[in-house]
Amino acid sequence: MFHVVPLGTGSALPTKTRHLAGTVVRREGRSVLFDCGEGSQLQLVRGDLTRGRLDAVCITHLHGDHFFGLPGLLTTLALLEREDPLTIVGPPGLASILGAIPGFGDGGPYEIRYVELEEGFEHAVVYEDEHVTIEARPLEHRVFCAGFRYQEKERPGSIDGEGARASGVTEGWQYEALKRGEAVDLEGGGTLAPDGLVGPPKPGAAFAYVLDTVPCDGGRALADRADLLMHEATFTDEHAERAADVGHSTARQAAEVARDAHAGRLLITHFSARYTDAAPLVAEAREVFENADAAEELERYEVRR
Amino acid sequence: MFHVVPLGTGSALPTKTRHLAGTVVRREGRSVLFDCGEGSQLQLVRGDLTRGRLDAVCITHLHGDHFFGLPGLLTTLALLEREDPLTIVGPPGLASILGAIPGFGDGGPYEIRYVELEEGFEHAVVYEDEHVTIEARPLEHRVFCAGFRYQEKERPGSIDGEGARASGVTEGWQYEALKRGEAVDLEGGGTLAPDGLVGPPKPGAAFAYVLDTVPCDGGRALADRADLLMHEATFTDEHAERAADVGHSTARQAAEVARDAHAGRLLITHFSARYTDAAPLVAEAREVFENADAAEELERYEVRR
Numbered sequence: 001m002f003h004v005v006p007l008g009t010g011s012a013l014p015t016k017t018r019h020l021a022g023t024v025v026r027r028e029g030r031s032v033l034f035d036c037g038e039g040s041q042l043q044l045v046r047g048d049l050t051r052g053r054l055d056a057v058c059i060t061h062l063h064g065d066h067f068f069g070l071p072g073l074l075t076t077l078a079l080l081e082r083e084d085p086l087t088i089v090g091p092p093g094l095a096s097i098l099g100a101i102p103g104f105g106d107g108g109p110y111e112i113r114y115v116e117l118e119e120g121f122e123h124a125v126v127y128e129d130e131h132v133t134i135e136a137r138p139l140e141h142r143v144f145c146a147g148f149r150y151q152e153k154e155r156p157g158s159i160d161g162e163g164a165r166a167s168g169v170t171e172g173w174q175y176e177a178l179k180r181g182e183a184v185d186l187e188g189g190g191t192l193a194p195d196g197l198v199g200p201p202k203p204g205a206a207f208a209y210v211l212d213t214v215p216c217d218g219g220r221a222l223a224d225r226a227d228l229l230m231h232e233a234t235f236t237d238e239h240a241e242r243a244a245d246v247g248h249s250t251a252r253q254a255a256e257v258a259r260d261a262h263a264g265r266l267l268i269t270h271f272s273a274r275y276t277d278a279a280p281l282v283a284e285a286r287e288v289f290e291n292a293d294a295a296e297e298l299e300r301y302e303v304r305r
Numbered sequence: 306m307f308h309v310v311p312l313g314t315g316s317a318l319p320t321k322t323r324h325l326a327g328t329v330v331r332r333e334g335r336s337v338l339f340d341c342g343e344g345s346q347l348q349l350v351r352g353d354l355t356r357g358r359l360d361a362v363c364i365t366h367l368h369g370d371h372f373f374g375l376p377g378l379l380t381t382l383a384l385l386e387r388e389d390p391l392t393i394v395g396p397p398g399l400a401s402i403l404g405a406i407p408g409f410g411d412g413g414p415y416e417i418r419y420v421e422l423e424e425g426f427e428h429a430v431v432y433e434d435e436h437v438t439i440e441a442r443p444l445e446h447r448v449f450c451a452g453f454r455y456q457e458k459e460r461p462g463s464i465d466g467e468g469a470r471a472s473g474v475t476e477g478w479q480y481e482a483l484k485r486g487e488a489v490d491l492e493g494g495g496t497l498a499p500d501g502l503v504g505p506p507k508p509g510a511a512f513a514y515v516l517d518t519v520p521c522d523g524g525r526a527l528a529d530r531a532d533l534l535m536h537e538a539t540f541t542d543e544h545a546e547r548a549a550d551v552g553h554s555t556a557r558q559a560a561e562v563a564r565d566a567h568a569g570r571l572l573i574t575h576f577s578a579r580y581t582d583a584a585p586l587v588a589e590a591r592e593v594f595e596n597a598d599a600a601e602e603l604e605r606y607e608v609r610r
Contacts, residue, residue, distance in 0.1 A: 102367050
């Protein structure tokens with residue numbers, strides 16, 4: 001289980017009510033940021049979202065509304081005397097742009113591990129730790145663009161505690177070993193196999209982050225059976241032609257991706273400044289995929305399998 | 306007469322209640338921006354300060370909290386299809402940093418006129434139009450830093466309308482010519498000189514922007530008889546040693562500059578995140594210079610001679 005918190009739901013131009021693209025995923029005191037538009041670090045402060053460790057920042061593409069907040073965030077981490085390395089995932093060229101920031105040229109105050117995606121890539125695992133994997137796939141926008149899937153790893157199945165006790169298990173380490181699928185030696189002699197005592201592994205929850213793009217195969221693959229899909233919906237379907245021209249999706253198209261990928265829930269975001277109210281976009285999406293909402297800034301969305 | 310509107314009054318680290326450095330001066334529908342920390346364009350939108358023309362942006366120094374909002378602002382102006390040239394004043398190196406922004410490398414969508422100050426400069430007029438002059442002087446910070454003075458030009462004196470009419474003046478152009486100090490031909494024959502009919506020229510109002518710096522001669526010269534001085538006051542005097550170490554001023558020192566320069570009014574700003582309440586800083590400043598206040602974000606301060 002983890003939480004997804006949108007920091008900004010606008011597109012290109014900031015408005016009085018919407019900030020620029022940025023979404024933080026928080027899981028057991030650790031965070032990953034997807035996109036980092038100008039003001040993202042201010043939204044993190046405003047939403048009490050700064051505690052715990054930031055492991056990675058994943059940037060979809062090099063339009064300013066998706067990454068101009070990075071220099072400020074990186075500088076703030078330095079001022080806070082961060083020592084842990086930080087993974088930054090993004091398009092080709094991102095490292096050299098950030099290298100122009102005073103103080104980050106050649107070896108900043110903490111290690112930045114750049115993972116630059118390559119032109120023409122089809123699939124990449126861009127981050128992995130003991131609990132989580134993040135993969136990237138190409139999207140279709142006016143410039144190089146990648147979407148991401150944040151996937152919790154499978155966890156061991158539940159153990160039948162009463163059955164184990166009845167078989168002679170007394171110690172915590174024995175339970176843990178059984179959960180890992182290992183046989184354990186018993187105090188009274190003999191060995192106990194996990195068969196029948198441990199349920200099937202529990203699949204992790206998944207979150208797909210798909211912007212900016214027209215509806216595309218990469219987005220559908222990332223969204224495949226995701227528990228939560230965040231998909232851009234810059235326009236209503238009335239402006240479908242304009243959306244295609246500028247490499248964006250309509251709310252109906254976002255909902256079609258959610259439906260085709262069998263996603264659990266859809267949050268639409270990245271609304272054009274012309275929509276002061278997201279209701280028409282949500283209504284349009286729900287005609288295709290019922291469990292759809294407009295992402296709300298600083299709302300905490302729980303994601304579980 | 307013009308207005309000064311602080312956009313952010315914090316320093317280095319954004320907090321829940323304070324944004325990063327940025328102050329806009331607005332005069333008859335035209336604006337100049339002093340510093341442009343991350344989020345400045347968002348504050349402009351929030352404060353209904355985007356209408357009219359932005360003539361110039363003056364950056365004091367290359368610490369992120371003073372200029373990381375520039376890429377976003379410049380991109381937004383491009384999206385809004387700006388055509389007027391924009392003057393950007395700043396330290397050496399600013400143009401090459403901004404040149405790394407995608408789309409601004411070699412000739413962006415509108416002309417940017419860079420005015421880069423030189424190491425070791427003592428005084429420079431960095432911007433001038435028919436109504437206003439901006440001059441820069443060096444400040445004393447950890448890195449190259451400049452302060453600015455926004456000075457309205459002298460306007461013609463008032464005309465003694467009754468006296469002019471009694472002398473045979475009937476047309477508007479005659480009044481204007483007299484105000485400019487020229488003699489005019491009268492309809493009934495003869496010539497009327499302006500002597501005695503036109504008062505002395507009216508001096509313009511002045512605003513001095515002095516951050517980040519220890520108290521210094523450059524700051525005092527910029528503040529000389531300014532109607533409004535905005536001076537940084539990162540710390541209270543209790544932390545005077547630390548202030549000196551990191552190239553900042555205390556509230557008492559800011560007030561001493563205001564007093565020594567015979568400024569009309571003092572606004573202190575750039576408060577360390579440790580001060581959630583600016584009251585102790587204001588109290589300290591007022592012990593030295595009574596007409597002192599803490600700059601309030603999005604408050605409009607009228608400045609007149």
